Amino acid sequence: MASRRTLIASACTLVVLLLLVLLGGALVHAPPxxxxxxxNVSPPRRMLSTDAPAESDNGYYGATEAFLQTSSSxxxxxxxxxxxxPKQPKNAAESAVFDVGTYGAVGDGxxxxxxxxxxxxxxxxxxxxxxxxxxxxGKKYLVKEIVFAGPCKSKVxxxxxxxxxxxQDKADWSKPHGYPHWIHFxxxxxxxxxxxxxxxxxxxxxxxxSCRINKKLPCTHAPTTLxxxxxxxxxxxxxxxxxxxxxxxxxxxxxxxxxxRLTIASPGNSPGTDGIHVANSEDVRIIKANxxxxxxxxxxxxxxxxxxATKIECGPGHGLSIGSLGDDNSxxxxxxxTIDTAHLTGTMFGARIKSWQGGSGYAKDIKFLNLVMDNxxxxxxxxxxxxxxxxxxxxKPCKEQKSAVQFxxxxxxxxxxxxxxxxxxxxxxSKAFPCRDVVLQDIDLKVKEGGEKNAATSTCENAMLSKSxxxxxxxxxxxxxxxDKDDMIPQDYE
Numbered sequence: 359m360a361s362r363r364t365l366i367a368s369a370c371t372l373v374v375l376l377l378l379v380l381l382g383g384a385l386v387h388a389p390p391x392x393x394x395x396x397x398n399v400s401p402p403r404r405m406l407s408t409d410a411p412a413e414s415d416n417g418y419y420g421a422t423e424a425f426l427q428t429s430s431s432x433x434x435x436x437x438x439x440x441x442x443x444p445k446q447p448k449n450a451a452e453s454a455v456f457d458v459g460t461y462g463a464v465g466d467g468x469x470x471x472x473x474x475x476x477x478x479x480x481x482x483x484x485x486x487x488x489x490x491x492x493x494x495x496g497k498k499y500l501v502k503e504i505v506f507a508g509p510c511k512s513k514v515x516x517x518x519x520x521x522x523x524x525x526q527d528k529a530d531w532s533k534p535h536g537y538p539h540w541i542h543f544x545x546x547x548x549x550x551x552x553x554x555x556x557x558x559x560x561x562x563x564x565x566x567x568s569c570r571i572n573k574k575l576p577c578t579h580a581p582t583t584l585x586x587x588x589x590x591x592x593x594x595x596x597x598x599x600x601x602x603x604x605x606x607x608x609x610x611x612x613x614x615x616x617x618x619r620l621t622i623a624s625p626g627n628s629p630g631t632d633g634i635h636v637a638n639s640e641d642v643r644i645i646k647a648n649x650x651x652x653x654x655x656x657x658x659x660x661x662x663x664x665x666x667a668t669k670i671e672c673g674p675g676h677g678l679s680i681g682s683l684g685d686d687n688s689x690x691x692x693x694x695x696t697i698d699t700a701h702l703t704g705t706m707f708g709a710r711i712k713s714w715q716g717g718s719g720y721a722k723d724i725k726f727l728n729l730v731m732d733n734x735x736x737x738x739x740x741x742x743x744x745x746x747x748x749x750x751x752x753x754k755p756c757k758e759q760k761s762a763v764q765f766x767x768x769x770x771x772x773x774x775x776x777x778x779x780x781x782x783x784x785x786x787x788s789k790a791f792p793c794r795d796v797v798l799q800d801i802d803l804k805v806k807e808g809g810e811k812n813a814a815t816s817t818c819e820n821a822m823l824s825k826s827x828x829x830x831x832x833x834x835x836x837x838x839x840x841x842d843k844d845d846m847i848p849q850d851y852e
Contacts, residue, residue: 454489456482458499465497467523472502483510483546493555495519502530503539503581508546508589516543518555518597524581526560528567531581538581540603543589550593557599559583561628564603565652570629580604580630587611595619604630606651611638611661618645626674626704628652633675640664651675655705656697659683660690660719666698673703677734679710680724682744684717684763692721699728704778708737709770712744715788716759722766731775733806738770740796740821742788762788771799776806782814782831785821792820801829 456478459465463474475491482489489512493499498521506516524540525531531538540559543549559581569577580603586592587610598621599606606622609615617634624631633649636642638661646669649655655672658665658680672678678697683690690713702708709726731737742765745756765787782803787793805814818834826833 454482454485454487455492456485456489457492457494459494459497463497463499465494465499465520467498467500467521469500470502471499472504475499475501475504479506482514483508485514486511488513488515490515490517493518493520493522493553495554497521498523500525501541503532503542505539505542505544506546507544508549510546510549513548513550514546516549516551516553518551518553518557521556521558523558524560524583524603526563528563537579537604539585539608540581541584543584543586545588546592547589548591549586549589550595551597552593552595553597555597557583557597559600559602559606561601561603561624561631565628568629571627582606582608582635584608585610586615590614592616593618597621598623600624601628602631605632605635607633608635609637609639609642612642613640615639615642616645617643617647620647620649622647622649622651622655624651626650626652632657633672635659636662636665638662642666645669647671649675654679655702657681658692658695660688660692662695663691663693665695667696667700668698670697670700671703672700673705673732675705677702677705677707677710677736678726678729679707679712680721681710681712682746683713683721684719685714687716687718687761690717690719690721690763692724694723696725696727697729698725701730701732702734702737702775703732705734706736707739708734709773710736710739710741711765711768712739712741713763713765714744715742715756716761717763718761720764720766722764722768724765724767725769725771726773727769727771729773729775731773731777731803733776733778735778736784737775737777737782737803738773738798738801739784739786740765740768740793741784741786742791742793742820743786758789760790762791764791764794765796766794768793768795769797769799770801771797773800774802775804777803777814778806780805780812780815781817783816783829783833785816785818785823785834787818787820789820792822794822795824796821797824798826798829798833800827803831 458474458478461474461477463471478491482491501522502525564580565571567575569575582605583599583602585608589612592612592615595618600623602624622633629652631652633651633655634644635657637659640663642665644667648671653676655675656667656678660683678700680692680695708731709729711721742762785793785796803814805812814831816831816833816835823833
């Protein structure tokens with residue numbers, strides 16, 4: 359009987375304990391109250407997972423955030439690779455912008471940044487989509503002789519907003535061989551060079567060592583600042599070129615070229631510093647250029663056809679020139695050249711066509727239109743007996759030769775202003791191959807310091823005019839003053 363009571367009591371005790379456990383569990387799992395704003399708990403680490411990432415508080419999970427969810431081993435590999443391969447900007451894959459600073463360019467004007475430019479170009483040129491090489495503003499980059507070579511996989515833009523300077527020490531240049539070049543773009547299709555930047559050729563060291571400045575020194579070629587060779591669909595715009603050792607901008611063997619809104623500046627006594635030099639190229643447009651130089655503002659050489667230049671400011675310099683052609687008894691081919699709307703100030707020449715004796719070929723269909731001359735020494739000149747000194751220390755006269763480049767179908771129209779010399783119009787052509795079909799129309803040129811006794815004149819020699827109207831001074835009204843010898847006297851200019 360006693361044992362039965364003991365069993366009943368034990369059963370009741372178990373029931374009570376079970377009820378307490380159930381009630382206590384419900385109390386433990388009741389929802390907690392509001393959490394404090396700050397907790398002394400370390401945030402959980404984000405682990406690599408194959409699950410889709412959870413949404414952030416604003417419902418957006420950025421691509422950059424997803425990219426950052428990588429393992430530490432991957433980060434170590436990227437860190438190791440970054441010491442060998444330059445890091446790309448985050449948006450490089452989208453915009454294909456290759457900043458020279460990313461590839462190690464310092465931009466302090468003293469450190470050699472040539473290799474950084476080469477690396478940036480290699481990436482831009484090999485990009486499968488349109489790419490830009492960026493030279494940032496606010497820095498000065500020292501770059502030695504460099505070639506940006508194609509072909510490239512896609513269109514490339516050279517975005518130049520800074521300043522690129524050439525070495526001042528001539529020892530930093532390769533030994534002279536032919537015509538040296540500083541910055542050379544070659545064999546590229548659809549290249550654009552643009553920006554607000556400057557190319558500074560540091561030409562002073564070259565000028566003072568020129569045989570035309572120091573006639574005791576041998577004559578050598580100094581570097582061209584910027585040359586484009588074998589390029590198609592080329593655009594060059596807005597940039598500034600200063601202090602070139604020799605030519606500022608040279609276009610060689612190119613097709614479909616537009617040069618626009620360029621500023622070119624070197625002192626008037628800097629030898630051989632042509633502004634824009636075009637040779638062996640076709641379909642070239644020069645639109646709005648301000649050029650100050652020590653030689654031709656624009657020079658058009660053999661192999662050029664279909665060139666149009668407009669809105670040109672020229673001076674100081676040697677004017678707007680076709681040639682020189684036929685040097686070293688070579689064959690010239692120049693056709694369909696138009697220079698329309700230009701202002702020339704204080705230049706040695708104005709509208710000029712020049713060739714050496716002994717050459718062959720032709721220069722035809724040439725137009726000089728709507729020019730304003732301001733104190734220009736020789737506003738209009740054709741010279742088929744061009745002769746300069748190969749060695750100023752030992753000048754030799756140019757012997758008369760029986761062949762010449764043939765000039766034909768040439769128009770000078772609406773040219774007005776002042777001449778610094780009496781002989782405002784000179785048409786001095788070859789005895790063997792006279793200039794043919796030359797037209798002068800609407801010309802009004804006066805001597806700057808004029809008067810009746812110092813009125814402008816016009817001289818002609820072997821020139822065949824097909825038409826002239828409204829021309830002052832009247833064409834071919836003054837005698838040509840010849841030297842006692844038939845030899846042409848070399849000139850100390852180009």
